[in-house]
Amino acid sequence: xxxxxxxxxxxxxxxxxxxxxxxxxxxxxxxxxxxxxxxxxxxxxxxxxxxxxxxxxxxxxxxxxxxxxxxxxxxxxxxxxxxxxxxxxxxxxxxxxxxxxxxxxxxxxxxxxxxxxxxxxxxxxxxxxxxxxxxxxxxxxxxxxxxxxxxxxxxxxxxxxxxxxxxxxxxxxxxxxxxxxxxxxxxxxxxxxxxxxxxxxxxxxxxxxxxxxxxxxxxxxxxxxxxxxxxxxxxxxxxxxxxxxxxxxxxxxxxxxxxxxxxxxxxxxxxxxxxxxxxxxxxxxxxxxxxx
Amino acid sequence: xxxxxxxxxxxxxxxxxxxxxxxxxxxxxxxxxxxxxxxxxxxxxxxxxxxxxxxxxxxxxxxxxxxxxxxxxxxxxxxxxxxxxxxxxxxxxxxxxxxxxxxxxxxxxxxxxxxxxxxxxxxxxxxxxxxxxxxxxxxxxxxxxxxxxxxxxxxxxxxxxxxxxxxxxxxxxxxxxxxxxxxxxxxxxxxxxxxxxxxxxxxxxxxxxxxxxxxxxxxxxxxxxxxxxxxxxxxxxxxxxxxxxxxxxxxxxxxxxxxxxxxxxxxxxxxxx
Numbered sequence: 173x174x175x176x177x178x179x180x181x182x183x184x185x186x187x188x189x190x191x192x193x194x195x196x197x198x199x200x201x202x203x204x205x206x207x208x209x210x211x212x213x214x215x216x217x218x219x220x221x222x223x224x225x226x227x228x229x230x231x232x233x234x235x236x237x238x239x240x241x242x243x244x245x246x247x248x249x250x251x252x253x254x255x256x257x258x259x260x261x262x263x264x265x266x267x268x269x270x271x272x273x274x275x276x277x278x279x280x281x282x283x284x285x286x287x288x289x290x291x292x293x294x295x296x297x298x299x300x301x302x303x304x305x306x307x308x309x310x311x312x313x314x315x316x317x318x319x320x321x322x323x324x325x326x327x328x329x330x331x332x333x334x335x336x337x338x339x340x341x342x343x344x345x346x347x348x349x350x351x352x353x354x355x356x357x358x359x360x361x362x363x364x365x366x367x368x369x370x371x372x373x374x375x376x377x378x379x380x381x382x383x384x385x386x387x388x389x390x391x392x393x394x395x396x397x398x399x400x401x402x403x404x405x406x407x408x409x410x411x412x413x414x415x416x417x418x419x420x421x422x423x424x425x426x427x428x429x430x431x432x433x434x435x436x437x438x439x440x441x442x443x444x445x446x447x448x449x450x451x452x453x454x455x456x457x458x459x460x461x462x463x464x
Numbered sequence: 465x466x467x468x469x470x471x472x473x474x475x476x477x478x479x480x481x482x483x484x485x486x487x488x489x490x491x492x493x494x495x496x497x498x499x500x501x502x503x504x505x506x507x508x509x510x511x512x513x514x515x516x517x518x519x520x521x522x523x524x525x526x527x528x529x530x531x532x533x534x535x536x537x538x539x540x541x542x543x544x545x546x547x548x549x550x551x552x553x554x555x556x557x558x559x560x561x562x563x564x565x566x567x568x569x570x571x572x573x574x575x576x577x578x579x580x581x582x583x584x585x586x587x588x589x590x591x592x593x594x595x596x597x598x599x600x601x602x603x604x605x606x607x608x609x610x611x612x613x614x615x616x617x618x619x620x621x622x623x624x625x626x627x628x629x630x631x632x633x634x635x636x637x638x639x640x641x642x643x644x645x646x647x648x649x650x651x652x653x654x655x656x657x658x659x660x661x662x663x664x665x666x667x668x669x670x671x672x673x674x675x676x677x678x679x680x681x682x683x684x685x686x687x688x689x690x691x692x693x694x695x696x697x698x699x700x701x702x703x704x705x706x707x708x709x710x711x712x713x714x715x716x717x718x719x720x721x722x723x724x725x726x727x728x729x730x731x732x733x734x735x736x737x
Contacts, residue, residue: 225640226640227620227637228620229620229626230635230637231635239640298650298653298654299653302657303657306657306658312611312612312614312658312659312660313614313643313654313658313660313661314657314658315643315654393646394646394650397643397644398619398643398644398645398646399640399641399642399643399644400640400644401640401641408641409641409643411644415644415646418646419619419622419644419646420619420620422499422526422527422529422530422622424529425529425550425552425553426529426533426556427552427556428552
């Protein structure tokens with residue numbers, strides 16, 4: 173009886189803790205909208221999203237976030253081009269081909285990549301990658317969308333690899349056995365059976381990786397260059413939404429238009445990652461249903 | 465399990481004690497604000513605490529706006545700022561019954577810097593304005609090599625940017641394709657590594673890694689800022705709520721003293737005398 177009561181109490185405590193995160197999320201959303209929505213009294217949503225000029229501190233100010241939105245999308249897309257092939261093939265190798273000893277080495281190392289603070293990536297990018305990109309391509313400046321994409325790509329690999337790997341290794345053994353029984357070799361089985369069966373799980377991984385890249389702040393602030401123009405090429409400096417918020421929030425007047433506009437950018441970002449997460453979740457559900 | 469709960473309770477009570485420590489005032493001073501003023505406040509605080517071991521000063525950056533907001537909210541005792549208070553901030557302060565009083569603690573010149581390989585060594589204010597507003601985009605138009613200009617600016621809300629924009633650009637809009645860097649150190653490092661780059665940093669960050677340009681024929685130096693001949697210079701402030709009392713007064717007096725001003729100079733800023 174005593175034990176039962178104790179377990180009950182512990183359960184309640186843990187329930188409270190898990191409710192706390194919902195509470196935090198709710199608090200963040202409320203603050204975000206409370207501080208962000210007032211800007212739309214000054215400028216319409218369409219103008220905010222499609223304006224090409226971001227001059228928040230001038231008189232009169234311009235609050236157009238199209239360059240920032242595109243900047244975020246460009247570096248995210250670039251990061252995916254790098255991270256998806258590398259991350260997914262690493263996952264296939266780890267779960268299908270690697271010997272247990274190698275697997276035991278690679279998996280933790282890749283996961284370690286996720287543990288490196290983003291400012292370290294940024295520093296590495298600024299000091300090593302950017303000068304290299306600048307010299308190799310003969311560019312006027314190495315801080316650009318390309319450099320940012322490389323770094324964000326590396327940062328997204330652990331997310332993509334570890335979730336894809338989970339998806340691939342949870343494909344039931346019976347699928348593979350059936351394939352082998354029909355005379356397929358290991359390569360054919362992997363490419364035609366295992367990976368397609370895990371496809372929605374891999375898509376989840378990619379979308380979560382995308383969320384990681386679009387929300388990354390410190391690294392892009394340091395290496396993307398930060399020019400608030402619609403980029404003419406991938407080798408031009410770009411500014412992302414996250415970098416704008418991080419760079420400008422510190423010195424803005426609390427309660428001013430600029431402050432509200434920065435929160436409105438945060439709403440846009442929040443919506444984007446929310447959509448990513450919902451899609452990822454739907455795909456993951458589909459994946460589980462298909463395997464059943 | 466029991467141990468975990470115990471640890472949790474212990475952790476919470478430690479946290480409680482810590483927050484109580486923050487609330488207990490008297491020999492504690494909190495300074496917050498401009499990252500430009502940060503090295504001055506930090507070093508002065510270190511020396512001040514060495515001289516007065518019982519006193520605890522915590523110095524934070526965050527930016528002029530953050531410092532001013534903290535002063536209005538009563539979170540800090542001294543707000544560092546690299547610009548005078550804005551009218552909106554003053555309104556807010558008055559509505560909260562806070563009376564911000566300014567103390568000029570140092571002078572800061574903004575040095576215009578280029579890569580050491582760049583042959584150009586002087587620019588006029590007008591040329592500088594043309595560069596930053598986008599009328600000029602190649603060094604050959606400024607008497608240099610045929611090289612694309614890489615214009616580096618600061619985030620539009622930083623104090624250094626605001627000062628540069630006011631004094632050098634007369635509030636004209638910076639070209640949208642200018643690179644944004646979030647700190648003086650980042651501007652310095654980018655200019656050091658980029659041949660065609662031009663940027664601006666607080667005088668305290670000028671080093672042999674880059675070349676400081678003469679503006680309107682005046683070299684960026686301590687003498688020219690003190691004399692007021694260097695065109696891009698500004699005062700740096702510490703704000704207190706009302707006339708400074710107690711510890712805040714002692715600290716500001718220290719910053720303004722000979723020792724304090726020596727620290728100002730050591731940090732690469734320009735002392736008042």
